[in-house]
Amino acid sequence: MQVSRRGFVTGLAASTLGLAATPTLAQAQVASGEGYVQAARLGGDVGYVVMDARSGQVLEARNPTMGLPPASTAKTITTLYALETLGTNYRFGTWLIATGPVVNGVIQGDLVLSGGADPTLSTDHLGAMAAELARIGVRGVTGRFLVWGGALPYAEEIAKDQPVYVSYNPSISGLILNYNRVYFAWKRAGNGYQLTMDARGDSYTPTAYTASMQVAARQSPLFAYSDRGGKEQWTVAAPALGRSGSRWLPVRHPTAYAGDVFQTLARGQGCPLPSPQEAKTAPVGTVLVTHASQLLPTILQDMLKYSTNLTAEAVGMTSSTVRGLPAARGRSGTAMSRWIAAKAGTQAIDLVDHSGLGGASRVTAMDMVRVIAAGQPMGLRNLVKPFKLRDAAGRNLQSQPFAVDAKTGTLNFVSSLAGYMTAPNGRELMFAILTGDVDRRRRTQDEDRPAGSVEWVKRSKILQSQLLMRWGAVYG
The missing domain is CATH 3.40.710.10 (DD-peptidase/beta-lactamase superfamily)
Structure with a gap:
């Protein structure tokens, strides 16, 4: 210049x-x-x-x-x-859709958790949807429990030039839960650590079964990530932990994560569901429950x-x-x-x-x-x-x-x-x-x-x- x-x-x-x-x-x-x-x-x-x-x-x-x-x-x-x-009146939506009629509290077909790309969807919102499903009398399904995240094209991460473990760089999907983050907490217990991975909200703290954590005897890297058959597996360097602590980690399989969390929440409301499966096409059926985002x-x-x-x-x-x-x-x-x-x-x-x-x-x-x-x-x-x-x-x-x-x-x-x-x-x-x-x-x-x-x-x-x-x- x-x-x-x-x-x-x-x-x-x-x-x-x-x-x-x-x-x-x-x-x-x-x-x-x-x-x-x-x-x-x-x-x-x-x-x-x-x-x-x-x-x-x-x-x-x-x-x-x-x-x-x-x-x-x-x-x-x-x-x-x-x-x-x-437009200023737009709201994102998330839906529970039945592919068949409800007979005596049982859906005669599949139940689909369908995402509309709501970036603010939380565990508490899913908990409220599970409670509403129970309130209208649904107690189970004869078919499958499906999860649809195809409203947006999937991407493993937002940017390629970021460390693997930063929570502000998660995957992108049409079904987003907790900003596609999982909560990792640790506490010293005896000669080792008590580790938890959950999808915590203000009212609900369901375990996240789609992710696991192990302590590794190494100095670096701080975190390492691997994907084994859809299970997100993390390891953390032992010297970094101290007595106790917590942090959010990014999720790479958001539809599986959301489906896992909703299955746990629905079971808690007296509505047991089969293991979630990812839907390949947009669901067609009757909307039973809707969650709408803020404007x-x-x-x-x-x-x-x-x-x-x-x-x-x-x-x-x-x-x-x-x-x-x-x-x-x-x-x-x-x-x-x-x-x-x-x-x-x-x-x-x-x-x-x-x-x-x-x-x-x-x-x-x-x-x-x-x-x-x-x-x-x-x-x-x-x-x-x-x-x-x-x-x-x-x-x-x-x-x-x-x-x-x-x-x-x-x-x-x-x-x-x-x-x-x-x-x-x-x-x-x-x-x-x-x-x-x-x-x-x-x-x-x-x-x-x-x-x-x-x-x-x-x-x-x-x-x-x-x-x-x-x-x-x-x-x-």
């Missing part, structure tokens, strides 16, 4: 302010964006654009057309895609707040399905990239997924601001959460001088921020800040927390606050 002599001198002046700290508004007026970037010592690349929300005028930019991983800021695109495609905007708001990757994949792939576009992992991301190009005039967005988890996705700061602008009339600012400016230590400022509502995104050696800000004088601005050391990320992509990544992301987030303070002072 070319830096003018004026920018260089301003950068030197800014360095005397102590760029490790978030500046005051008065200090930010004499500092330069380039000075902040250089002081952050990130390595890699930094691109940003700030735009006047009313006129669309670009007020300041650095590497505006450089493609960088968007991380979870990609979820803003998925949000707009889902809102336009599915789509609530799901999207939670997705943006908690950055749930599987929710993004479910709503994005469902949107592609409804549009009649390819919905498989990767292909659905491409379809959404083409949609946003037509919708917002973006020129270089290339997404491999809907969540931003895959490190191969690329956006530019200029295109991300176009997304933010397209989201303005669709209510995107009301869905993203308020952003807290940070001080020199990376802590939230005690007093925030202006409002910022934005989506964050974080991967190892990648940090992004895109959204809206109201300057101190009331001027509305839109912005995107992308930072990434792509080569360093690639070298450490199989590690959960590689050395130096946490500190790198912390410096990037401080830089983001410094830039926002500058724009609030200079353009507000």
Whole structure:
């Protein structure tokens, strides 16, 4: 990037302010964006654009057309895609379907647990469905217990460039339970450990019989995974356990997992079922019980707040399905990239997924601001959460001088921020800040927390606050 002599001198002046700290508004007026970037010592690349929300005028930019991983800021695109495609009144559904009549409490045929790609379905929801099945008098079946997850194309994981054991990278299916995660807990018992794998909710804690765990006498890897005949088998390194603890692990066979859990819950309600089998085709029959999700905007708001990757994949792939576009992992991301190009005039967005988890996705700061602008009339600012400016230590400022509502995104050696800000004088601005050391990320992509990544992301987030303070002072 070319830096003018004026920018260089301003950068030197800014360095005397102590760029490790978030500046005051008065200090930010004499500092330069380039000075902040250089002081952050990130390595890699930094691109940003700030735009006047009313006129669309670009007020300041650095590497505006450089493609960088968007991380979870990609979820803003998925949000707009889902809102336009599915609508604000859309709810995901999960159904219990009988293929024959119920006679004296027994289904004369099969019972099918049919998923409609609800990303928020929980064990407690399945427990309520089992209780409703019992309430209407169903006590068994003459046929099979089937599980249908074909509403979305199956994928073993969201992204290939993540450690095998991270819970935010589970499988994708049309039947999703507990974000396709299983709960692993351990407690020291005698000379060994008591291990449990369950599908816990607030009201129910059924054992997950589709997954098992064993302790291995090794230093690394922390977890190892194998699939033996559909049974998910995990081992954990003994030195990592300590006295007790727990964590969620990803599920790779979601339909089997959901079927196993529902069979246990139904048995507890006095309705024993055969072992679950995966249905090969969409079920046809009488709907006995329905669970409906919350409305789509609530799901999207939670997705943006908690950055749930599987929710993004479910709503994005469902949107592609409804549009009649390819919905498989990767292909659905491409379809959404083409949609946003037509919708917002973006020129270089290339997404491999809907969540931003895959490190191969690329956006530019200029295109991300176009997304933010397209989201303005669709209510995107009301869905993203308020952003807290940070001080020199990376802590939230005690007093925030202006409002910022934005989506964050974080991967190892990648940090992004895109959204809206109201300057101190009331001027509305839109912005995107992308930072990434792509080569360093690639070298450490199989590690959960590689050395130096946490500190790198912390410096990037401080830089983001410094830039926002500058724009609030200079353009507000």
